[in-house]
Amino acid sequence: MKVVLLGATKGMGRAVARKFAERGDSIFLLGRDQDELERSALDLENRGARQRIEYGFCDLLQPRSFEPGLAQAWETLDGVDAVVVTAGIFGAQEDLEVRDAHAARVLTADFTSTVLFCEVARKRLLEDGGGTLCVFSSVAGDRGRSKVVLYGAAKAGLSAYLEGLDHRYRRAGLRTVCVKPGFVRTAMTADLDAPPFACDPETIAPRVVRAIDRGTPVVYVPGIWRWVLLAIRMLPRFAMRRIDF
């Protein structure tokens, strides 16, 4: 398989890229920091990638970088089967409430920019007759929640966009995979207290890769969150207010 990853220098993206490398898939990395990209490319090469790994510039906060970045990926890999987006930023609710600029950045990066990036990727994949677009949303987007009002709203929008894409283009060959992680121990969450079911990126990576192989439209990682969120989505509003989830 030929895979392009945006956000594989860190966290879950790093773990997913390693899985692809181990099984010998062709990989192209997109990101905003040359040095980090270089080191991640070397890492993947030393963890089993069969070919040399190339990378290109793409900053989620600079939409003009999307087309050139993806064009370079297409050219280098000679066509692409899957585009994976794990790039995103988090902000604690208390923090976002007092720092407007940061709130704007989180909302923009996690919704508008991610969607615009997906639009470019979608067009390219469809031009080639189809492919897989895998994007990391969050369980935080499944229900409005007091602890993640802003971040959750951006992710809710993202999840809705991905579902819409799925309905509109699956028949044309575009498979969207919306990954909804629960709490995963990455640098992004390092200063939060880990709730039950917290797990490591290595644990969720195989599940994500399997979902990409199969084109599963929505995948919760770890799987238990599917049932937790099923229950949460069914809670009446007064109960939701009570449990302070």
Next chain:
Amino acid sequence: MRKIGKIEVETMSEEHEVELVPDSHAASTAPTENTAATDAERSTEDAVPRTGQRSLLGWGRVAHVFARELCSENLEEISKQAVLSRGLGRSYGDASLPAPEFGPALSTRFADRILDFDSETGVLRAEAGLSLRDLLHSFLSSGFFVPVTPGTQFATLGGCVASDVHGKNHHRDGSFGEHLRSLKMRVADGRILVCSPDHEAELFYATLGGMGLTGHILEVELQMARVPSPWIWQKVKHFDNLESLFVALRSGSAKWPFSVAWIDGLTAPGREHGILMLGRWAEADEAPRKFPKPRKARTVPFDAPSWFLNGLTGRIHNRLHSWTHRNSVGIEHPETFFYPLDHVRDWNRLYGKRGFIQYQCILPHEEEGYAVLRFLDLLRKLGADPLLCVLKDFGAQGKGMLSFPKPGFTLCIDLPYRGDRTQNLVDQLNEFVLAEEGRIYLAKDLHTRAEHFFAMEPRFEAWNEVRRRWDPQASIRSALSVRLFGDDA
């Protein structure tokens, strides 16, 4: 294999970068233009994660310091601010804890990239947070293993260097530092440099066993060991008499690359017994065809009550252990052989909320008799209930200026924590070790007093001089260096 430096990336040419960054004219296509961070803003806003203070613990869960822990994949960035680096926190005492109210520690656990590996020579270069577990997962199948491994695979390369760890093969292969090629470090004045036996050698040797106090280790270059198969050939022998066990341990060490003994520390005098485990890598024609499956680690979901591992359960545990380890010869899974405790991931919680300590010392070999026997007598007299008593045979002292190993038997015991009684116990054990001209292992220690430590470590002055040369203000400082090395609290 490609190296950093000779890569060319066309689209990242300066032309492009300049064009992309300001983005202020592309209003219609760039909805982010009024919110996009400038580069300067970005580096302060999300490159350095803002971490709250919390209780950082040693592995024994007795030592704790309330401090921030900076976490990032980018060690160069966070090492600018941290007062101490820590890995996976598998040192038992306060070695991995920053000096209280002094500044944040950094955790290397997300910095785990393998930057270079030469399959001809077995030389590996990786970021300091790479764990041994990850390393084995990646390289055992291609015939390489770490040259020296501690009894847990949840240790990082940086932690193995800073403690200059030893394994069951110390008598033959020395400690971890002997297999190092070079280290990339950020030193106290902010510079990043590479040190090795040929370049800034003093810094290099002061860093082996230097408990993180000479600088932040960013990258480690290591000579891996080639193995004939991924399986272990093991011989287990049971002994009812400790003296014959000691003799067998020493003669076994002369012939086998790996050796370790385990003693039941809880029996009455005269009824002591123990087992000896000897091992080597299995030859290709002895080993099973299939690759040893990585073991799944179980977790302990909550803290056990504090009485859980008391004398009684300990006794049952020891009895079971000796039953399951009757005399045998044959193939063993490498994880079972090297990491028996890793089967339960956070087994330290079995000791309950109060936690436990580990005491490890070295007792030099004697012409006649065994200091270990007297040590066990003393333990009994002091009413200590050691659960696990592990014995290894050390070879020559290495070049690390403060590394723990030197020739003799090293003895390692776990003890439930009992406040002042524990302090008193450690004091008495240290008096004994001092009289025997032995020393203690800083990676395990929490209760040793400075005066005992200085008396055991005539090497300290020389090491400290090097440390001061690189860090006159002691701006890299740990809870351990405050307790033992005279740093201001």
